[in-house]
Amino acid sequence: MATETHKAEPDHRVGDYFTEAAETFDTFYDGKRSAFMRWVDRKFRSDVFVRFDWVFEEIGDAKGKSIIDIGCGSGPYSVEAARRGAARVLGLDMAEGMLDLARRRAAAFKVDSVCEFTLGAFPQAAPDEEFDHAIVTGVMDYVADAPAFIRTVCKMVRNSAILSMPSIHWFRTPVRRVRYKLKSCPVYFFRREDIRKWFDDAGFANTVIKKVPGAGQDYVAIGRKK
């Protein structure tokens, strides 16, 4: 169970940024963008689609499982997990605007009875509950204390946790840093050896760290409890 206390305050710049960005962000998954933006997404943001497949490959048969989707955003993973038969899905996010979208998505797909969406910053707002799997995609980019985050995730999962973590790229990393600085939102990047150490220290076994191929800049780290 998540009993660790966290002294660091949540970084509200992240919540503010995502509340503002919510509507634009949501069009990404639903193919509602212009033809040009869809081409840009396919070419440069393919990570998102690859890691979506990897997450559900890891979860396997979702029927009857409980899943926490940390930093659930507009809820694409939460809703997909529920559509695949999960018994309980908790989506947690620090941006209320994103949660509104997630609730609407769950209602549109008629899985709102299975999905609960809660406002809060992880790990400070970690629920006192265990889950079969944790999904953490596109979130670690904004987390200052990654080891504490990973430790708390490890305590609350029975089976496995799947986290995407941006790598360091000689060109794309500095560009992204500048872009986010202009938006007043912090952004973080990680080295494979640090990720492995943090997963080991947290208590995960058989951690697999894969790099998204092609244009991909993300590591996807899968920590297993057994």
Ligand SMILES: C[S@@+](CC[C@H](N)C(=O)[O-])C[C@H]1O[C@@H](n2cnc3c(N)ncnc32)[C@H](O)[C@@H]1O
């Ligand atoms: C890029 S979006 C990704 C959303 C979703 N996981 C996906 O892959 O589509 C990042 C989301 O993480 C949320 N977030 C960032 N840090 C968080 C934290 N420490 N606790 C909870 N939510 C967080 C943001 O508010 C935002 O909605």
